[in-house]
Amino acid sequence: MILVRRRAGGLPTGPARVARARTHELTGGDRVLQWVSGVAATIPLAGLLFITIILVVWAIPAIIYSGFGVFTSDKFFIGNFYSLNFTSVNGVVAPFGANYGALTFIIGTLTSSLIALVLAVPISVGGVLMLSEWIPRRLEGPLSTFLELLAGIPSVVFGFWGLTVFGPFLGAHVFPALSHLGVILPFFKGSWAYNGQGLLTASLVLTLMIIPIIASTTRQLVKRVPVLASEGALALGMTRYEVVRVVTIPYVRTGIIASALLGWGRALGETIAVLLIIGMANNPPVNIYGTTSTLASTIADDLDSALSDGTGMALRAMAMLGLILLIMSLVTNLTGRLVVRRISTESLPVGRGV
Amino acid sequence: MSKTPRLRHVRGVAFWILCGLALLLIITPAVAIILSVLVKAAPQLKLSLFTNTTADLQNPGLQNAILGTLVLLLGVAVVAGSIGVLGGIYLAEFAPRRLGGPLRFFSEVLAGVPSIVIGLVAYTAFVEALHWGFSILSAIIALSLLTLPYIVKTTEVSFSQVPRSLREAAIALGLSRITTIRKVLLPPALPGIISGMVIALAIATGETAPLLYTASFSNTNPSAGLFHNPIGYLTYVTYYYVQLPGAQNQALASAAAGVTILLVLLLIFAGRAITARQRRLMARLDV
Numbered sequence: 265m266i267l268v269r270r271r272a273g274g275l276p277t278g279p280a281r282v283a284r285a286r287t288h289e290l291t292g293g294d295r296v297l298q299w300v301s302g303v304a305a306t307i308p309l310a311g312l313l314f315i316t317i318i319l320v321v322w323a324i325p326a327i328i329y330s331g332f333g334v335f336t337s338d339k340f341f342i343g344n345f346y347s348l349n350f351t352s353v354n355g356v357v358a359p360f361g362a363n364y365g366a367l368t369f370i371i372g373t374l375t376s377s378l379i380a381l382v383l384a385v386p387i388s389v390g391g392v393l394m395l396s397e398w399i400p401r402r403l404e405g406p407l408s409t410f411l412e413l414l415a416g417i418p419s420v421v422f423g424f425w426g427l428t429v430f431g432p433f434l435g436a437h438v439f440p441a442l443s444h445l446g447v448i449l450p451f452f453k454g455s456w457a458y459n460g461q462g463l464l465t466a467s468l469v470l471t472l473m474i475i476p477i478i479a480s481t482t483r484q485l486v487k488r489v490p491v492l493a494s495e496g497a498l499a500l501g502m503t504r505y506e507v508v509r510v511v512t513i514p515y516v517r518t519g520i521i522a523s524a525l526l527g528w529g530r531a532l533g534e535t536i537a538v539l540l541i542i543g544m545a546n547n548p549p550v551n552i553y554g555t556t557s558t559l560a561s562t563i564a565d566d567l568d569s570a571l572s573d574g575t576g577m578a579l580r581a582m583a584m585l586g587l588i589l590l591i592m593s594l595v596t597n598l599t600g601r602l603v604v605r606r607i608s609t610e611s612l613p614v615g616r617g618v
Numbered sequence: 619m620s621k622t623p624r625l626r627h628v629r630g631v632a633f634w635i636l637c638g639l640a641l642l643l644i645i646t647p648a649v650a651i652i653l654s655v656l657v658k659a660a661p662q663l664k665l666s667l668f669t670n671t672t673a674d675l676q677n678p679g680l681q682n683a684i685l686g687t688l689v690l691l692l693g694v695a696v697v698a699g700s701i702g703v704l705g706g707i708y709l710a711e712f713a714p715r716r717l718g719g720p721l722r723f724f725s726e727v728l729a730g731v732p733s734i735v736i737g738l739v740a741y742t743a744f745v746e747a748l749h750w751g752f753s754i755l756s757a758i759i760a761l762s763l764l765t766l767p768y769i770v771k772t773t774e775v776s777f778s779q780v781p782r783s784l785r786e787a788a789i790a791l792g793l794s795r796i797t798t799i800r801k802v803l804l805p806p807a808l809p810g811i812i813s814g815m816v817i818a819l820a821i822a823t824g825e826t827a828p829l830l831y832t833a834s835f836s837n838t839n840p841s842a843g844l845f846h847n848p849i850g851y852l853t854y855v856t857y858y859y860v861q862l863p864g865a866q867n868q869a870l871a872s873a874a875a876g877v878t879i880l881l882v883l884l885l886i887f888a889g890r891a892i893t894a895r896q897r898r899l900m901a902r903l904d905v
Contacts, residue, residue, distance in 0.1 A: 294795035298712045304704035305713065308725035308770060311763045315731060318739045390640030398634065399641075407645065414648040416886045417879065418824025420853040424860050424875045425651045428658070428868075472647050479644065505630035526730065533732020535827040536857055560734045560827070567738070567831055579742070586738045590731065597730035601723060 319590055322583035329356040329577065330364045334584065337365025338548055340562070342570060342578040350575065358577040366585055371548045372556040373592070376463055376538065377531035380470035385524050387471070388478035389516075393508060396486045408483070415476035423540030426469045431460030431541060434468070439553060454551030463549040463556055466542040470534055474527035481523035485516040518603060525600030529593045535560040559589040652879060659876020662869050667877075672855060673837035678870050680877060682839045686850035687823060687881070689840045690833070693758035694822045698765045699815055705766075706773020706811070711799060722774070729767035736760050737828035745832060751846035757833035764828055765818040772814025776807040779900060809896035813889040820885035824878065826853040852878045 290298065327334070331354070343351065343359025350357050395404055439456045446453030456462060489512050497507040543555025544565055557565070563582050570578035670679030705725070709718050737760055744756035780803050788798040834848040835858070841847060855874035859867040 291794040291796070297796050297799070298708070301704040301708035301712060304701045305706075305708035305721050305725075305770070307701050307705060308728045308766055309721060311766070312724055312728045312731070314743075315735065315739045315763075318743050319735070322742050387640045387643050390637040391644045394634070394637035394641040398638075407641075410645045410648045412886065412890070413652060413883070414644065416820060416824075416882050417648075417651055418826075418853060418882055420824070420826045420856045421651065421655055421875050421879050424856050424871060425655060427860055428872075429650075429654050472651075475644055503626055503630040505633045506626070508633075529730045533730075533734065535732065535734040536853075540857070540860065560732055563734050563738055564827055564830055567741070579746075582738060583742060586735050590735050593730055593732050593735075594727065597727050601726055 316590065319583050319587040322580055323587045324580075325356050326364055326577060326580040326584040329353050329358055329362075330581075330584070334364060334366045334588070335370070336367065337363060338367035338371070339363050339365045340368060340546060342566065342573060342581065345573055356577070357575055359573055359575055362577060362581075364581040364584065366559070366588060368546060368548050369557055369559040369562050369585060370588065372463070372542065373532055373558040373560070373589070375549065375556075376467045376470060376542065376558060377528055379464070379467035380474060380531045381524060381528050383467070383471040384474045384478055384527060385520065388475050389482055389520060391475075392479050392482045392486055393512070396483070397504060397508070411476050411479050411483075414472060415480070419473070419534060419536045420540075422469050422473060423537035426465060426537060426541040427459075427461070430469065431465045432458075433460070434465055435460030439464075451552055454553055456553035457543065457555065461541060461543040461555055462553045463542060464552050466538050469537055469541055470531045473534060473537065474531050477527040477530060478520065478523045481519050481526075482516055485519040486512060489515045522600045522604035525596045525603065529596035529600070532558075532596065533560050533589060533593050535564050539564055559585050559592075563589075652883075655872070655875050655879055658872040662873035662876070667873055671837060671839060672850065672870070678866070680852065680855060680870075680874055682837060682850040683852045683855050683874060684877065686833075686836070686840050687852045689754065689849060690757055690761060690829075690851060691819050691822060693754065694761045694765055695815065695819060697758055698762035698769055698818065701762070702766050702769025702815075702818070703773045703811060705770040707777065707799065709770065709774045710777035711795070711803075722771075725767045725770050728763070732827075733764055733825055734827040736763050737831055740828065741831040752832065752834035752848040753845045754833065754840070754847055754849050755844035757829050757849065760828040760832045761822045761825060764825065765822050768818045768821065769814055772817075773807075773811050776810030776814070776896075777803055779810065780806050781900065806896075806899060809892045809899065813892035813896070816885050816889035816892065820882045820889065823882050823885065824853065826857050829854065852881070 330337075341361060341363050343362030345359050347360035349360045351360055351362055352358070395407060399407060435456055435458050439460070442452045443454065443456070456464075493515075494507050494511045497511050498504075502510065538558050539561035542557060542561060544557045544561060545555035547556065548554075549556040563585055567579075567582055570582050573579065666674075666677045667679045668681055668684065670677055671682040672678050672680065673682070705721075709722055713721065740756050740760035740763075744750045744759065745752060750756050784802055784806070785798070788802045793802065829851055833851060833854075835854045836848040836850045838850075840849050852874050856871045856878065858871075859874070860871035862868075
């Protein structure tokens with residue numbers, strides 16, 4: 265009826281078109297729902313703005329106090345709360361001796377998340393290719409449940425397992441062997457904590473936590489590889505590996521990059537698991553097994569003591585760490601989601617890839 | 619491919635062996651984590667776990683933590699559920715393309731904000747600036763911000779998956795939008811919406827970081843009052859007690875980890891089951 269009259273050029277092709285063609289004939293109730301739901305739909309964006317503004321406003325004094333020292337100093341000390349003296353820099357007063365250098369945490373965050381990313385991408389892609397190319401259809405469903413299981417395990421359970429089972433196992437059996445590899449690969453040299461707490465254990469657990477994000481996207485994409493292209497490649501006499509290399513991988517590459525960026529963002533912000541496993545040392549890691557801490561885990565660990573700072577500066581320093589972390593995760597997330605917009609797939613998983 | 623057939627074959631075999639290894643590296647840890655946590659938790663599963671609180675010195679249990687988690691989940695279901703479903707309806711049914719795109723995009727970006735950042739902001743804004751103190755409401759808001767994008771997304775997808783034929787029928791009948799949504803689109807979309815909410819609750823159950831400085835923790839059972847009222851929850855028990863020495867503390871941490879993982883997996887599988895049912899339903903509806 266109205267559709268046909270308004271769009272003489274041809275019939276509308278989807279729900280969105282139908283919906284738009286009818287916007288002028290909303291009833292009163294429709295308008296109320298449109299407004300109420302419209303307000304609800306802006307709340308995520310409002311929340312994002314709220315988070316950013318609160319952090320910026322709270323962090324300003326700490327930024328003034330620290331200047332570029334945030335990025336150049338690896339000495340993070342919230343100051344002596346019991347001293348009668350105070351340290352004042354650029355007119356901002358903080359507890360005696362306070363110094364908010366975040367370099368340790370930035371290094372810890374970047375190294376732990378990058379090691380995790382480097383391991384998680386090939387494992388996810390290889391596992392998904394195996395699943396889709398060789399595993400029989402009947403087994404594919406049950407086996408892919410393991411991905412969902414991995415995605416569903418809470419952060420604190422990963423931490424619990426890493427602290428009580430995985431870390432001690434690595435410390436007793438795997439790290440000794442790895443350190444012998446140091447002869448060939450120098451970065452495996454060094455000593456480790458007997459309970460396995462440290463950078464490498466945390467990175468390995470982070471790897472497990474971000475595999476579901478990368479694997480679930482790759483799996484969706486691999487399913488959509490045009491059958492004609494891969495069958496054509498097979499018909500040309502290519503082996504299955506060559507088909508994957510020439511047809512499948514180029515087709516899913518962009519999606520893998522995008523989901524890897526999302527996984528990286530997840531690894532940057534992971535808190536409780538890392539806190540329990542990485543050792544929470546206030547220094548950059550001495551070697552690949554070394555204890556250190558990350559931005560996220562420091563906020564969770566130190567906020568407690570920051571609360572008793574009479575000048576309130578420690579809390580603002582926490583906000584500054586939070587702001588650095590927010591910027592890092594926004595950059596990875598925005599880039600990942602913008603990359604994926606260029607390819608014709610549904611968007612990336614939201615949340616932890618459950 | 620100018621190489622000899624033999625070399626090509628060897629390369630292929632090597633590649634697929636590595637892929638098989640990768641698949642093993644995904645499956646083994648998933649099984650290992652769940653099994654080892656459940657094995658550690660199993661001996662602790664006694665009745666006192668559900669009748670005593672963590673305050674009990676002789677025989678501590680998880681009653682306060684379990685009840686607290688349920689209270690928080692209820693709050694998230696109400697707050698994030700209502701806002702998320704409405705937001706999803708707007709994006710699916712009303713939003714003009716130029717507005718819907720950015721709203722959807724930033725909602726997904728919000729999902730990428732680290733949970734500790736949300737916790738820190740909720741602490742500064744609600745607990746400190748608004749003087750709510752450690753409170754149930756600030757915890758619910760923090761968890762809701764975290765799960766909202768997920769509910770918005772699943773609601774929108776559920777609505778847009780309703781077959782076009784149903785929409786066209788509603789248009790042909792001259793139904794108003796609100797009636798179309800309530801009577802025509804909602805019934806087939808509902809299972810998808812519910813499964814999205816259930817999985818959002820699973821995510822909320824497993825979170826610790828946003829709650830540390832909003833809910834804080836309480837050794838007693840939850841009480842009425844949204845403000846100045848700390849509340850217990852399961853993940854905190856694991857987080858806190860695993861860091862303390864002593865067999866009893868470790869046992870309590872294991873028990874809490876076991877109960878948490880069971881609750882989360884239960885919610886995820888419930889959500890999956892609903893989705894599977896809906897898919898069959900949709901297949902039948904599509905004319």
